[in-house]
Structures are given as C-alpha cells and as structure tokens.
Amino acid sequence: PVTTTQTLTTGGTFTGLTAGTVYTFTVAAINSSGSGGTTTSASRITRSLPPASLTPAPAAATNYIDLSWPSAVGAVSYTVVSTPATVTNSELTGTNLRFTGLASGTNYTFTVTSVNASGTSETSRTSVSVLTLPNPPASITPSNATTTTVDLNWAAAVGTDTYTITTTPVSTTRSGLVGTSYTFPSLSSGISYTFTIRSVNASGTSPTSTTSVSYFTIPVAVSALNTSGPQQTSIDLSWTDVTGESHYTITSTPSVGYTATLAANTTAATFPAHGIQNLFSIFGDSGRFILA
Numbered sequence: 618p619v620t621t622t623q624t625l626t627t628g629g630t631f632t633g634l635t636a637g638t639v640y641t642f643t644v645a646a647i648n649s650s651g652s653g654g655t656t657t658s659a660s661r662i663t664r665s666l667p668p669a670s671l672t673p674a675p676a677a678a679t680n681y682i683d684l685s686w687p688s689a690v691g692a693v694s695y696t697v698v699s700t701p702a703t704v705t706n707s708e709l710t711g712t713n714l715r716f717t718g719l720a721s722g723t724n725y726t727f728t729v730t731s732v733n734a735s736g737t738s739e740t741s742r743t744s745v746s747v748l749t750l751p752n753p754p755a756s757i758t759p760s761n762a763t764t765t766t767v768d769l770n771w772a773a774a775v776g777t778d779t780y781t782i783t784t785t786p787v788s789t790t791r792s793g794l795v796g797t798s799y800t801f802p803s804l805s806s807g808i809s810y811t812f813t814i815r816s817v818n819a820s821g822t823s824p825t826s827t828t829s830v831s832y833f834t835i836p837v838a839v840s841a842l843n844t845s846g847p848q849q850t851s852i853d854l855s856w857t858d859v860t861g862e863s864h865y866t867i868t869s870t871p872s873v874g875y876t877a878t879l880a881a882n883t884t885a886a887t888f889p890a891h892g893i894q895n896l897f898s899i900f901g902d903s904g905r906f907i908l909a
Contacts, residue, residue: 637665637691637733665691665731667738668712671745677820679721679750684729685713686743692731699725707732722751722776722818751777751816753823754797759832764806767832769814770798774823777816785811792817807836807861836861846887855885 621633634640641660646653666689674683684697696707697714701723706714719725728744730737754771761768769782781792782799786808791801804810813829815822836859846853854867867877873889 634663636663636738637689637731638663639691662691662733662735664735665689665733665738667730667743668692668695669743671697671727671729671743673727673745673747677747677750679752679824680719681715681717682719682725682727682747682749683713683715684727684745686729688712689731689738691733692738693733694731696730696732696737698728698730700728701725719749720775721749721823722774722816724748724776748776748818748820750820751775751818751823753815753826753828754780755828757782757812757814757828757830759812759830762832762834764835764837765802765804767801767804767810767812767834768798769801769812769830771814771828773797774816776818777823778819779817781815781817781822783813783815785813804834805860806834807859809833809861833861839865851887851889853885853887858882858884 631640631642639660639662642658644656644658668686668689671684671686674685676683686695689695693710694707695709695712696705697709697716698705699716699719702720704716704718706716716727724746725748726744726746730743732738751774754774757769757771759767759769771780774780778795779792780794780799781790782794782801783790784801784804787805787810789803791799801810801812809831810833811829811831813826815826815828817823839856839859842854842856844852844854862881864881865877865879865883867879867886867888869875869888875889877886877888879886
C-alpha cells in the first residue's frame with residue numbers, strides 16, 4: 618500500500634484517501650526535540666462511494682420495478698429508498714432488486730447508497746425516476762345502442778394518459794381515447810360485442826385487462842312484411858329474418874287486444890284480425906319496427 622505522512626493536530630482529519638479502502642494509521646508524537654515512539658492504530662475502511670448508476674428494467678409493471686446497479690468498491694451491502702411513500706430496502710448484498718409494493722400509475726424516484734463497516738455512503742446522486750404502469754379501469758358500462766354504435770363509460774384509472782378499447786368478435790381497436798366516455802362506431806347490427814378497455818401512460822399499456830363487457834347492437838328493421846290468406850278473423854304474415862334478434866313481437870293498428878311474441882328466427886305467423894284493414898307492427902327485442 619502507499620505510505621502517506623501528514624502532520625496533524627490532536628484529533629485532526631487525514632485527507633486524500635480513497636473511498637472504500639482499508640487503511641492502517643501509525644501515529645508518532647513529535648516535538649521540537651524529535652519524534653517519540655509510534656503507536657499503530659486499528660485499521661479502518663473509508664466509506665464507499667455510491668454505485669455509479671441505477672438502472673430500471675425496460676419493462677414496467679403496475680406494482681413493482683426491477684432495478685440494477687454496478688458494484689461499488691468497498692461496499693458490503695446496499696440500500697435502496699423510494700419516494701414518495703418512503704420505503705427502504707436495506708442490507709442488499711447483490712446488485713439488483715425487485716422493488717415491490719408500489720402503487721399503479723405513480724412516478725417514483727429510487728436512490729441507492731453503499732454501506733460498509735464505516736457507515737453509509739454520502740448522500741447519493743445515484744437515483745432514477747420510474748412511472749409504474751396504470752391499472753385498467755375497474756369497470757366499463759355500455760348503453761344507448763343503435764344498429765351501428767354503442768356508448769361506453771368507465772371510471773378514470775390513476776396515472777393514465779389515454780385509454781384503448783378493443784372489440785370482439787370482429788377485432789377493432791380505438792386508441793388514444795381521452796376522458797371517460799366514448800361512442801364506439803362502425804359496428805354491425807344485431808351482434809353481441811365484447812368491449813375490453815386498457816389504460817396507457819408514458820411507461821406503456823396496462824397488463825392484459827379483465828375489464829370488459831358484452832352488449833348487443835340493435836337489429837336492423839324487419840323488411841318485406843307480407844300478408845296472405847286473409848280470413849274473417851285472421852291473416853297470415855311473413856317477413857325476412859334479421860340478425861341478432863332474440864324474439865319478435867307483433868301488434869296491429871287498430872288494436873285487436875292481442876300481441877304475438879315469437880321465437881327468434883321465426884319468419885311467419887297467423888295473426889288475429891277483425892275483418893278490417895290492419896297496420897301490423899313487428900318488434901325486435903331491441904327496438905320497434907313498423908311495417909304495413
């Protein structure tokens with residue numbers, strides 16, 4: 618080792634040392650007549666420097682972050698502290714850590730320091746800021762369906778910048794949605810769609826979402842309602858089946874005091890009449906369609 622001599626007053630500070638290095642100090646008492654005997658002190662290690670860097674993993678998560686750092690000379694262990702909601706992970710002997718227990722959609726600053734027998738490294742400038750992924754909204758609510766659109770509403774998710782909604786069975790994605798409502802367009806009539814919503818921030822998209830809801834678009838109006846076989850008290854009706862109905866309802870004007878409810882995919886029925894000209898109305902399960 619390099620031998621260095623410094624003249625100090627009692628209790629002076631020996632300077633110019635290297636961080637994280639074990640030194641042995643020999644003290645000699647000196648006055649104007651010369652040097653006295655020497656005493657060898659116990660060896661002591663200087664505090665280590667903090668690690669030179671702190672690196673988060675490229676892939677973020679909602680409730681944890683993976684951190685790594687290079688080893689520091691003379692360090693026995695490391696301490697990593699997070700803010701806000703100060704949490705400390707100490708006595709870490711390796712150079713990586715999965716920091717758990719974090720909140721979603723929150724920006725954290727992590728700081729790493731080195732520890733050895735002489736204490737903790739001086740206030741560290743080795744820190745990094747990381748934004749955790751947001752969780753998806755807790756729920757999504759559909760309403761006001763038409764033949765081609767469905768209104769969707771959801772609760773805001775913490776730490777989210779925009780939202781992405783995907784439909785099935787026909788996979789369609791709408792991204793970059795701001796706010797907490799959206800009218801999903803360009804749907805097909807009479808189809809049960811499943812809408813799945815995910816949250817997005819600067820760190821990425823929330824994990825695979827279980828926040829979804831299924832909803833039917835309204836079936837198109839029944840077309841080509843035909844009448845035949847008129848009798849004094851009944852008349853035969855037929856029509857073209859539509860997609861997505863769960864049943865049909867038939868009424869007449871003027872009313873004969875009777876409403877027929879028919880199963881899905883039915884395309885013909887005999888309806889009571891009163892020997893007068895009637896206007897027949899046929900209803901799908903999601904809306905009313907009047908046909909003469």
